[in-house]
Amino acid sequence: xxxxITVKNKKKPRRLSQRLQSIGAVFLxxxxxxxxxxxxxxxxxxxxxxxxxxxxxxxxxxxxxYHWQKNISVTxxxxxxxxxxxxxxxxxxxxxxxxxxxxxxxxxPLFVMFNSIPMVAIAPILLIWMGxxxxxNILIAFLASFFPMVINTSAGLASVEDDLLDLVRYLxxxxxxxxxxxxxxxALPYIFSGLKICTTLSVMGVIVGELIASDSGLGYVIVxxxxxxxxxxxxxxxxxxxxxxxxMFLIVSIVERLAMPWAFKDEIQ
Amino acid sequence: xxxxxxxxxxxxxxxxxxxxxxxGYGVFPNIMIAFMVAFxxxxxxxxxGMQAVDDDLLDLVRYLxxxxxxxxLKIRIPNSLPYIFAGIRTSATMCVVGVxxxxxxxxxxxxxxxxxxxxxxxxxxxMFACLVVLAILGVSFFGIISLVERIVMPWRFTPANAGE
Numbered sequence: 001x002x003x004x005i006t007v008k009n010k011k012k013p014r015r016l017s018q019r020l021q022s023i024g025a026v027f028l029x030x031x032x033x034x035x036x037x038x039x040x041x042x043x044x045x046x047x048x049x050x051x052x053x054x055x056x057x058x059x060x061x062x063x064x065x066y067h068w069q070k071n072i073s074v075t076x077x078x079x080x081x082x083x084x085x086x087x088x089x090x091x092x093x094x095x096x097x098x099x100x101x102x103x104x105x106x107x108x109p110l111f112v113m114f115n116s117i118p119m120v121a122i123a124p125i126l127l128i129w130m131g132x133x134x135x136x137n138i139l140i141a142f143l144a145s146f147f148p149m150v151i152n153t154s155a156g157l158a159s160v161e162d163d164l165l166d167l168v169r170y171l172x173x174x175x176x177x178x179x180x181x182x183x184x185x186x187a188l189p190y191i192f193s194g195l196k197i198c199t200t201l202s203v204m205g206v207i208v209g210e211l212i213a214s215d216s217g218l219g220y221v222i223v224x225x226x227x228x229x230x231x232x233x234x235x236x237x238x239x240x241x242x243x244x245x246x247x248m249f250l251i252v253s254i255v256e257r258l259a260m261p262w263a264f265k266d267e268i269q
Numbered sequence: 270x271x272x273x274x275x276x277x278x279x280x281x282x283x284x285x286x287x288x289x290x291x292x293g294y295g296v297f298p299n300i301m302i303a304f305m306v307a308f309x310x311x312x313x314x315x316x317x318g319m320q321a322v323d324d325d326l327l328d329l330v331r332y333l334x335x336x337x338x339x340x341x342l343k344i345r346i347p348n349s350l351p352y353i354f355a356g357i358r359t360s361a362t363m364c365v366v367g368v369x370x371x372x373x374x375x376x377x378x379x380x381x382x383x384x385x386x387x388x389x390x391x392x393x394x395x396m397f398a399c400l401v402v403l404a405i406l407g408v409s410f411f412g413i414i415s416l417v418e419r420i421v422m423p424w425r426f427t428p429a430n431a432g433e
Contacts, residue, residue: 029272046291116407117400118365121380124373124388125396203280204366211285212373212385219283223374226286234287242279249278 045229053235066221066233072240074217075206078134079244082141083202087195090146094153094191098183104154111147119144120208127213137209137217144205145198152197156190157183189263192256199248203241273312281306282370289375299371299379306367307360314356318349351425354418361410365403 030050036042037049044052057068097104123140130136160183168178210219218237225233257264285302292298322345330340372381380399387395419426 025272026275029275113404116411117404118362118369118407120366120369120373121384121400121403124384125393125400128388128391128393128396200280204282207280207283208370208373211282211370222283222286226290229290231287231290234290238279238283238287241283242275245280246278 044231046231048231048235050235052232053239056232057236057239066236067216068236071217071221071237074134075210075219075241076244078137078141078206078209078217079202079248082138082206083145083198083248085138085142086145086149086198086202089142090149090194090198091153091191094150094194095157097150097154098157098187099179111150115147115151119205123208123212132213132215137206137214140209141202141205144208145201148197148201149194152190152194153187156187159190160186185260188256188260192252192259195252195256196249199245199252202248203245207241273309277309277313281309282367285367285370285374289371294375294377296378299368299376302371303364303367307363310359310363311353311356314352314359315349318352319345321352322348347422350422354414354422357414358411361414362407365407365410369403 034049034051037047056066093107097107119140122143123136126136126139126143130139164182165178168182173181206217207219210217211223214220218241221237222234225231225237281302284305288298288302288305292301326344327340330344335343368379369381369384372379373385376382380403384396384399387393387399
């Protein structure tokens with residue numbers, strides 16, 4: 001187990017030229033897309049050009065007002081809160097499970113059962129219980145990303161080498177000390193990879209909530225635009241959602257570097 | 270690869286309305302949505318697995334004059350199988366989510382449709398019945414994948430490795 005982690009963290013630093021290459025490839029992809037749509041003269045109701053998607057996002061449109069500011073902030077709010085709840089709640093419950101064998105035995109089968117239900121399917125039930133609105137979307141995001149977080153955290157806590165634990169016990173380390181100095185640091189890579197998975201899943205949860213029932217947010221914009229056969233705002237919403245997910249991923253990566261500087265020593269050299 | 274990463278960062282679930290617009294209502298767009306949602310974990314895992322071959326092993330085989338095809342068939346593919354199956358497990362879950370969302374947004378049949386329909390009538394027993402069926406579907410999917418995994422990679426399940 002330990003070897004797997006060190007291998008994973010020993011990512012080679014990407015050189016500038018490689019980065020430029022990837023950016024170039026993505027840019028080229030958008031250029032080709034734009035060119036194909038323009039040259040083949042495809043109807044905008046079918047697929048929009050990237051440029052008109054961005055134009056819809058940045059400039060006021062004559063025929064419709066999409067309230068970007070309001071919708072983006074609603075989705076952002078839902079997403080950030082849902083993610084934070086997951087991050088804190090999931091880690092804490094994961095720690096509880098890792099801490100005590102009794103809790104693990106009691107809770108784990110329940111979790112496995114719940115995990116086999118697609119969380120998205122619970123969304124309509126939550127809508128009945130809680131009505132439409134922000135709370136529901138936050139809860140859907142939380143449920144969609146909660147279990148990976150718990151499972152990653154408890155797996156991380158269990159991944160400590162037995163020899164290390166024996167050594168610390170021999171040196172009279174208390175349970176508390178073992179936890180803070182041994183178990184938690186060795187669980188950090190697992191916790192952060194859980195957080196990274198959660199960024200994607202929380203965005204998905206929020207969007208699903210907004211798709212099926214909501215009066216604001218980017219998911220609402222997409223459904224609304226679908227009814228109007230108005231593709232540019234749909235693509236614009238997609239761009240914004242990807243940026244939200246990316247931004248959170250970036251923040252998690254930065255926090256990861258700060259929280260476990262030892263894992264990135266190779267890259268700095 | 271950068272384009273794959275770009276696509277991977279889009280929440281694919283949000284593409285569902287777009288697919289409905291392109292392909293109309295029905296079974297086919299739902300299959301396409303499920304495909305879109307679940308496609309990337311498998312691709313990314315398979316690529317990772319192919320690249321995760323032990324360098325020493327590659328050197329040894331090259332020294333023994335193995336052709337590129339042989340390396341691919343005998344070393345890279347067996348090595349990437351665990352990764353591929355992990356990807357398939359992830360995508361089994363994602364597929365169900367994709368189909369459900371497709372059925373939520375627009376469909377006249379399917380469990381997602383039934384859920385939405387029951388929601389409109391506040392018919393809780395039907396909704397929970399849907400959840401049970403979905404859970405059973407998910408579990409049996411996992412069972413089938415595990416079975417195939419055992420057949421394809423018997424060496425992972427020999428008694429010597431059973432503890433892993």
